[in-house]
Structure formats: C-alpha cells, structure tokens
Amino acid sequence: MSVVSTGLLRRLNSVVAKNTLSSFVSMVWLNILSVLSITIYVKLLGAGSWGIVAACSSLQLLFNLIDLGFGQIVPRWIAREANDLELLRKYISVFHKIYAGLALSGFFALQAGAYALAYYWFNVPAEQSAQLELCIRLIAFQLLFQFANSLYVGIWQGLQLQVQANLRASLFGTLKHAAAMAALLWLAPSPVTYAAAFGIVALAELVTSAVATQRKGLMARSSGSAVAVRPFISEAAVLSIGIMVGLAVSQMDRIVLSRSVPVDSFGVYVVVANLALAFLSLQAPLTRAYFPVLVQDIKQNGHANPATIRRLILGSTVVCVLPALAMCIGADWVLRLWLQNEHFVQLGTAPLRLLLIAMCLNAIYSCLYQVILAQGFAHIIVKINLACLVIGIVTVAILHDITSLWVGGAIWVTTTFTQLVLGLSWYWMVTQGKSVKDRLLGTKNGKA
Numbered sequence: 001m002s003v004v005s006t007g008l009l010r011r012l013n014s015v016v017a018k019n020t021l022s023s024f025v026s027m028v029w030l031n032i033l034s035v036l037s038i039t040i041y042v043k044l045l046g047a048g049s050w051g052i053v054a055a056c057s058s059l060q061l062l063f064n065l066i067d068l069g070f071g072q073i074v075p076r077w078i079a080r081e082a083n084d085l086e087l088l089r090k091y092i093s094v095f096h097k098i099y100a101g102l103a104l105s106g107f108f109a110l111q112a113g114a115y116a117l118a119y120y121w122f123n124v125p126a127e128q129s130a131q132l133e134l135c136i137r138l139i140a141f142q143l144l145f146q147f148a149n150s151l152y153v154g155i156w157q158g159l160q161l162q163v164q165a166n167l168r169a170s171l172f173g174t175l176k177h178a179a180a181m182a183a184l185l186w187l188a189p190s191p192v193t194y195a196a197a198f199g200i201v202a203l204a205e206l207v208t209s210a211v212a213t214q215r216k217g218l219m220a221r222s223s224g225s226a227v228a229v230r231p232f233i234s235e236a237a238v239l240s241i242g243i244m245v246g247l248a249v250s251q252m253d254r255i256v257l258s259r260s261v262p263v264d265s266f267g268v269y270v271v272v273a274n275l276a277l278a279f280l281s282l283q284a285p286l287t288r289a290y291f292p293v294l295v296q297d298i299k300q301n302g303h304a305n306p307a308t309i310r311r312l313i314l315g316s317t318v319v320c321v322l323p324a325l326a327m328c329i330g331a332d333w334v335l336r337l338w339l340q341n342e343h344f345v346q347l348g349t350a351p352l353r354l355l356l357i358a359m360c361l362n363a364i365y366s367c368l369y370q371v372i373l374a375q376g377f378a379h380i381i382v383k384i385n386l387a388c389l390v391i392g393i394v395t396v397a398i399l400h401d402i403t404s405l406w407v408g409g410a411i412w413v414t415t416t417f418t419q420l421v422l423g424l425s426w427y428w429m430v431t432q433g434k435s436v437k438d439r440l441l442g443t444k445n446g447k448a
Contacts, residue, residue: 019162023285024319026166030173031278037177038271039339044181044189047343048125051267052132052191055122056139058254058270059110074151078158079292092155092213099151103144110140124263131191138195145202152209160292168212172205245385249415252392253408260403265347269405272335272348276355279324283363286315287370294374313367320363328356347405354409361416368423384422388415 042050074095078088118124118133156165179197187193257269290312297305327334332349339345372380395414399407 017289019160020285020289020315022163022166023288024282026170027281027285029170031281033174033177035275035278035338037181038274040181041184041194042271042339042341042344044184045191045194047264047267048128049189049191051263051265052124052128052135053194054267054270055124055132055258055263056135056191056195058251058258059117059136059139060143074154075158075291078155079160079295095151095155099148103147106147107140107144110143111137114140122258122263123261123266128263135191135195138192138199142195142199142202145199145206149202149206149209152206152213155213157288158292160289162288164212168205168208172201172208175204176201245382245389249385249388249392252396252415253411256396256411257405257408261405265405268344268347269351269408271339271344272352272405273355273408276324276352276359279320279327279356280359280362280366282323283316283320283366286312286319287366291370291374294370298374309367309371312370313364316363316367321360324356324359324363328353331356350404350406351409354406354413358409358412358416361413361420365416365420365423368427372423372426380426384419384426387422388418391415391418 041053045053078091114133114136117136118129122132124132153165153169156162176198179201180194183193183197184190253273254270258266261269290308293308294305297308331352332345335345335348335352336342369381392411392415395411396407399410
C-alpha cells in the first residue's frame with residue numbers, strides 16, 4: 001500500500017472524518033427528503049393550506065429564542081469534560097433541569113398566544129383562523145418535543161458520538177415525513193393532520209434519545225458535591241443576548257413578510273427560504289465535527305489551529321458555497337422542474353436568488369463564528385449581531401412600502417454581508433497578535 005493510500009485510510013478512520021461523513025450523509029438525505037416532500041405537501045394541501053403549515057412552522061422562532069445560548073454552549077461544555085464521567089453526569093443532570101423548564105415555558109407561551117396569532121397577526125382569511133389556531137396548538141407539542149430532544153443532540157455532539165446521533169436523526173426525520181404523508185392521504189388532507197403526525201413522531205424521537213443516553217451511563221446519579229454551574233449560566237446569559245439578537249436578525253424576513261403578505265404568498269417564501277437554507281445546512285456536518293476539535297485545541301494550546309480553520313473554510317466552500325452559486329444561476333429552472341407550479345416560480349425566483357447569495361456569505365462567516373464560540377468570546381457575538389440588527393432595521397425601513405417577497409432576500413443579503421465583514425475584521429485582528437479583549441472589549445487582560 002502506498003504512503004498516500006495509508007495516509008488517506010488513516011484520515012478516514014479518524015473520529016472527525018467519520019463524524020463529518022455521517023453528518024454529511026444524514027444532512028443530504030434529510031434535505032433531499034424535505035425538498036421532495038414539499039412538492040407532495042403543496043399538491044395535497046393546496047397553496048392556502050400549505051400557507052397555514054408554513055405559518056405554524058415559522059413559530060419555531062419562539063423555541064429558538066428560548067434556547068438562547070444554551071443550545072450552542074452545551075456541546076462545548078460536554079466536549080471539555082468528556083474525560084471526566086462523574087463531572088459529565090453532574091452537568092447533564094443540570095442541563096436536564098434547565099431544558100425542562102425552558103421547554104415547558106415555551107410550550108405554555110405558545111398555547112397562550114395561539115388565538116392572538118391566528119386571528120390578529122397572520123394575514124389569513126377569517127374562515128381559516130380557527131383551523132390555524134388549532135394547528136398552532138398542535139405544532140406547540142411538536143416544538144416542545146423537538147426542543148427537549150435538542151439537549152441529547154448537543155450531548156452526543158460534544159462527545160463526538162455523531163454517527164449514532166445522525167442515524168437517529170435520519171430515521172426519525174424519514175418517519176416524520178412518512179407519517180405526515182400517510183395521514184394526509186388516508187385520513188384528511190389538512191394542516192391539522194400534518195401537525196398531529198409530526199408531533200407523534202417527535203415524541204417517539206425524544207423517548208428514543210433519552211433511552212439511548214441512559215444506556216450510555218450518562219444519566220446515572222452522580223456522587224459527591226454539586227457541580228458549580230455559575231460559570232455555565234454566566235456564559236450562557238451573555239451569549240444569550242447575542243443569540244437573541246442574531247435570531248431576531250435571521251427571522252426578520254419572516255416576521256415582516258408574515259404580517260405584510262397573504263398567507264399563501266408567505267407559504268411560497270417559506271418554500272424557497274427552506275430550499276436556500278438547505279444549502280447552508282450542508283455545512284453543518286463540518287462545523288459539528290470540527291467544533292469539539294477547536295474546543296480541545298483551545299483548551300490545550302490557548303488558540304485555534306489555523307490549519308483546522310482553513311480546512312473548515314475550504315470544506316464549507318466546496319459543500320455549500322459553490323453549489324449555492326450554481327443553484328442561483330438556474331433558480332427559475334429548478335423551481336419550475338421541482339414544483340411544477342408557475343405561481344411558485346413567478347413569486348419565488350427573485351427571493352430565492354437573493355437568499356442563495358446570502359447563504360454563501362453566511363457559510364464563510366459561520367466558520368469564523370465557530371472559532372469565536374469555541375474561544376468563549378460571547379461579547380464578540382453580541383457586538384456583531386447588534387450591528388447586523390441595526391442594518392436589518394435600516395433595510396426594512398428603506399423597503400417598508402414594498403410588499404414583494406424579494407424584500408426578505410434583501411434583508412438576508414445586507415445582514416449576512418455585515419456579519420462577514422465584521423467576522424473577518426475580528427479574525428484579522430486576532431492573527432495580528434493583538435489582544436482581542438483590549439481591541440474589542442476594552443478590558444485590560446485580553447481574556448473573554
């Protein structure tokens with residue numbers, strides 16, 4: 001066997017390579033499944049009922065806001081303490097309590113606001129408001145189960161057990177769509193049926209993840225003194241501000257359009273937005289696989305390995321940026337072939353092209369974001385996201401008289417461009433050997 005072949009085999013056998021490959025296969029499968037399923041859902045439900053489903057799905061924003069910084073910090077803390085089983089169990093016990101409280105808070109908030117959202121926020125015909133309200137209440141259960149399950153996903157990511165986690169994600173992602181299609185075909189083609197089917201499978205996924213984590217011995221009662229969670233809560237609280245602002249920026253398009261355009265047009269936007277985001281999600285396997293490596297690198301050496309960062313950026317360019325640019329060129333042709341619905345093609349082509357450009361910008365910034373997060377520099381994220389929020393608000397103010405769907409894409413382009421410029425500026429300052437904290441946080445120590 002040649003030296004090259006031996007080296008290649010060694011890389012393929014590494015944990016990072018296995019995690020990246022499994023995550024990529026899982027992500028591609030779930031995205032293909034989602035893209036193909038949308039065509040079936042639109043045909044079974046029609047544009048109006050699909051708009052109701054899209055409106056309900058947009059309420060994921062609430063649970064993202066509740067997640068705040070916890071969902072991104074959990075893998076880092078798990079990765080850092082992966083070699084201390086006793087301490088790991090203590091942290092997982094604390095995380096369970098935090099996530100249970102957050103999940104129930106979001107669930108009850110959504111139930112309490114279902115009527116107001118259905119009758120006063122979404123631009124839906126009066127005769128469909130009652131159906132929308134019921135659908136929102138059912139979707140709340142699905143989001144509750146998915147949010148609780150995200151804790152187990154974070155734990156397995158931090159432990160670099162992503163192969164097993166990806167198998168579960170692929171299995172239950174497939175089951176959700178299979179159950180929804182079967183219910184729509186055999187019971188009733190309505191948004192309520194769709195929401196109920198997804199909720200039942202989401203519950204099954206949560207139970208399976210909990211059992212798998214228990215069997216790993218990670219949920220056993222730990223002995224000794226209680227773990228000090230104040231540093232975790234403190235970091236999460238600071239990062240939460242940045243995440244909240246970042247989510248406000250990333251969801252600004254849906255917030256604006258859900259109020260300003262009819263629900264059937266909003267359904268078109270959700271379709272093309274999901275298609276664009278599918279390209280960005282192709283990057284997720286790389287970031288998931290490399291994030292624990294960055295954390296451990298920083299813990300051992302005090303800084304991220306530049307070679308690791310370069311590989312992450314190169315990989316993101318290959319799997320995300322280049323395919324998105326190719327899709328941008330043939331956006332109208334792809335929509336026509338995919339949906340075979342001229343209404344969707346006419347309304348969706350322009351916003352899709354803008355969104356794909358934004359995904360390219362965001363993919364490069366996401367690599368820098370992983371480094372910032374691994375370093376624990378939550379204040380940097382807050383500052384960048386606040387700047388993007390200002391730019392987003394200015395964009396909305398300038399385009400407020402326009403009710404076209406491309407406004408959503410314009411918001412994405414301006415905010416992601418701002419993110420990338422500021423992220424590159426931060427990284428340039430770091431590589432120049434100057435203190436990040438002195439330059440950006442204005443403190444004396446050069447520590448975040």
